[in-house]
Amino acid sequence: MVNFRRYRQYFLCNVFSIVLFYCFAAIFTNQAFMDPKSVNSYISSNVWAPSLFVGIFLVTFIPYSYQQFMKLRKHEYGILMTMGMSEREVLVNMLLEQCVTAGISLLSGLFLGTLAAFVFYFVIQHGIGVTGLRWYFNPASYKWTALLYGLTILFTLVMSVLGFKKTDLIDLIKDKFRGEKNRKSKRGRFISGVVLAAVSVPMMILGYVYANSGLWFVISLIFMFAGSGLIIAQVESLDDFWTKVIPGFREGHFLGISFNRQHAKSQVRISIIAAWLLGFCIFFAGSCVVMYPALTKDAIRNSPYDLEYSQIFSKNQVTDSDIASLLAQNGVSVRTVKQVDYLRNGAFNLLPLSEVNEEFGCNYHIPEGKFLMVFQSDLQDGYKHYFSSPSTVGFDCGRDKMELKSVGSDVRILFNRNPTLADHTLVLNDTDYKTIAAVRTDYSKGIIKLYSFGNWQDSGKGIAAVQKYLLEKNRVDQSIQQRYYRATSRIESYTLAKQSAEFLLFVMLFAEILFCAASNIMIQFKIKAEAEKEQRILFGLYRLGVTAEEMLAMIRHKNIYYYMPQVITGLFIGSFYGYAVNEFYGFGWQAAVYSLIIGSGLTALQFVVVLRYSRRELLGFGFFQ
Template sequence: MTFNQLVWKMAKRNKGKYIFYYLCNSFAVMFFFMYATVYFNKRIVEVKELESIQDALAIPGVALVVFTVFFINYAHRIFTRRRRKEFGLLMTLGMSNRDIVRLLLVENGVIAAASIASGLLAGAVFSRLFFLVLMNSAGMGQVPFHLSSEMFGYSIAAFMIVFFISVGITLYLTLFRSLTDSLKSDRVSDKLKLRSPLLGGFGVALVSLSALMLYFNYLNESNPGGDGMVLLIWTIALLFGLYIALSQSMSFLIEMAKKHKPFYYRKLLFLTSLEYKFKQLTAILMLVTVMGMVTIFYTTLLLFIYSGTEKQVVENHPYDIAYVETETKNNISEKELEAIFDANPIKEHLTLQLFDYYEEDPYWEDLINRYTFVPLSDFQRLTGSSKEVREGEYLYFHNQEPEYAGGDTIYENGLTLDEGNIRMDFKESIVKKHINYMNYVYTEYLVVDDSEYEKLRERLSKGENSIHLVNVEDWKKSEDDVEELEQKLMENNQTTPPFLNEHFSYLTEEELLAPSSKIADYNYQRNSGGIMFFVSTFISVLFFFGSFILLYLNVFSNIEQDKEKYRKLYKIGITKKEIQRLIAGELKVLFFFAPLLGTAIAFHYIVVFAKDAGGIMQNPSFFLHFLTIAGIYLMIQTGYYFYAKRKMMRQLELN
């Protein structure tokens, strides 16, 4: 028999294992490639609005790499573990180590090549489908689907590195283990290295303590802005406790069950079998729990942010369009402005006069204070306020939401200007958002009487400016009009001398004088949020599917040993119905324990982060999004369970 004939006969004999192993690797290539179609998309990389997204995409990318490394390595380990007996038998018949290496390299090389070809093909098809469905549903139709050499190159390279590391480990274990160990590998079960109920109780206590400390110490009154270190420390402690609990919790549970003898003896077989499974699958259960937690929390958070984009934009932009006009820049007549918004008529156009005065701080060297003065009449028209102010007094108007405005300010202590020649008294603070944020203007204004404004302007001002605030019929349909306005202002500005302001040297003229609009911010938020939501959905689908594959691999990789175990139980009097109940109970725990635990931890993190927005009860949409994502996740897992249960019963011939 030639070497090639031997390889072919072995492949036919183990075709089920080969096919399943090939599919796992093919899926891994497909996962890499589908993610690469997003990460290396030209629109995402090149378009200015989306530049910040590139770094954000690295976060789920790292999660994908970690998962795939574990996924490929575990699939390969399961594939080769039950074949070591074959290699041992071949070595007893005279096959050399060189021949074993050649055999492994040939079969794995063929599988790798086939996996890459089919994975790339499937990835191209399904990534196109994902773009059509998710990008359009997320309002991201302007991000086109395309393929590039980078997508193919990085996907193949990432897979090959992980794949050949796994093959190298297998070669080492096969060649450097004793021949006896290889021959009896299919009859040796995994040993339980440690059994400590006390350690299991400690793990449960550490998880509970970490969750409580995270809730009470993150975003509390003494730390309103949150603390990344607090989050990191208690998250690490929680994950550490979680691993210990998963490893030893069944030992702890058995110890508790022994105190109730009738229950313990009635469930003895079930409990001891689960203890073995939990210790054998600790790493997988940990991975599935963390995947579920990250998937549900990350997707819920992004969905909440994405769905609240419109509300946030409206709050940040009191007016649909706003721009600053100086003596020489952004000059456009009312007639020209109305012509631009002819199809989407202007409903309101408010002009706010102001001037800036800069002065060195008397106490801090090289610090320049900026004072922006606004006449009282313009402030009253802007806010609808009836506030009054006398000469020599000023109102401090902080154009910001109250929750974001705080701390000491120089404007509330009275002002001494023009080298002490002008003294003004503080009267009152008004904190509310009335003007869109723009690069040229600050959020702090000093409101003075109209006559006082004229005197100060003549004495202190180097030039008066105006803020134009515009509302149109429908701001969501104003994208083309806003772009036309920007273009018109740029054309007009090019005919005037360059705008020089030493205090804004870090900004270009175009950036400094650019209009602010709801639609531009809305599109930016929808673009960035839509892409992140798309990526999180993709990662979620991957993790949903991957968690099932990992559990499926382990449950069905030992099917022959399980069949022998249940056959022996049947011989000593355990009925077929009792065996069916035992298998169903084990599968329920294995398929639902980790997902439910991950869901619970995700909900805890959602409650913690919701404190920043007033609490979970004040944000019902946050809770609703969580229920939706978690419900879908558990529904899919339920489908996995019934499929696995039916197949398990059929393969064990218990139906």
């Protein structure tokens, strides 16, 4: 029964890791999801970051869980070797045992991962509205999951065999009962950790936020990782502090203090991993809450007109009255209709000065022989913008060549982004515009149609009807219409941004819940590995007259040190990097506040769970009826 519990714990850890990674592999290997023709890249790009973290988690969590599992098995192998079992037989048995467990875990994980992926897809398709995503049998997702898991198991086995061959027989027998050497807390290391963590803060803020250097971001992470590791490694020194402050503290918690001292070394590694897992959760939780309204506001600002299409290349040749009538049939009232003549080639849109000033309310002054470059960007969107304007632009006017010089540039959103338009926009004096339009050696002439509605929030059906009408009129393949001639609208931009934000929230929520569970599972695995030793100590104390309530206080103290330091560390890491990374986009303090709120709630929840878990742990030893 004892061995069954050990195998079950290790098996569940493997299955949990496989299910977690497969859910994301089923998304990023889905051809429809990663194809911008089916799902906008604005949405699909949000899956890469959590997939990377999930992959890192799998390759670190499985070796750790196997190490804890083997710590319990080494004693049994040592006993078998004293009874005549050879080292070769032990290694063969170890390899066979691991391969069978890994094979069953992989099959079970892929099966459960497939079921979880169904739910994943259902929520994305029906809850979020990403209709271009369909589930299908995708061998690539199974291949990548099996490949990563197989390589992880291979690495784990190699390291385990090498470690086993270096271990003496007597050490195998004693390993189950051996605790780590008691050690004194080293104040110097704790102070060094605080200094490293403190230094990482100005590195991040000055280097990444203000100097815009990704290198400083990496250096800051390294310093913060080292600093948090040193701090967590000396966290048991708090026992000395509480002993000096609270009378009778050591006597009331000596079991917890003993476990903290004996297992501090092995606890450091999982505490650091758990701290960064929780820090990742808190960071992305705060960032996602900030990103949701930011994305939707950006979409509205970047789409000043409720409907826009271009009449060019003999396409979209429809009348304003037809469009207005079609919209009215779908409950959309047209308030104004504007139109602007333009010329375009592969690089530039050319607009006449008079129409730009009249239709867009501008006050540009451009003499003959000059041009003004307009960058259609929103300076308030929180992103860094780099603008480069050519000093001269040449035009082929038959036998003559025309060269216009720049009078500068302006940053202003004149109209929506549209696939029919070129990437760069130049405003020309009317005389120069007419000269180029009369020849049009390498420029095509068109008209931009711009509609404003009285109720754009309810224009979804009307826009869909217009898109269908334009497709029928143009008589081209739907993919061609979508890529080159489709109309753009505010409601579609808003809906896309909303879906992107909702998808990001859902994916991050899914990853964060599992990562929080993973950090607790890692610690619980360690507690289970020490359960037999802990139970022997408790029975000895029970015979000496220590009450169950006193033992509960000891276990609570031990579990608080096992579970809480990483939550508090993760709270600081997540909130700080939430501020620093989002300050780069202008949302630093908002992200930091949300991260603190979410992290504080997680800390309080963790504390309550630890108290309840401690009572259940003692109940499992049979001391409470």
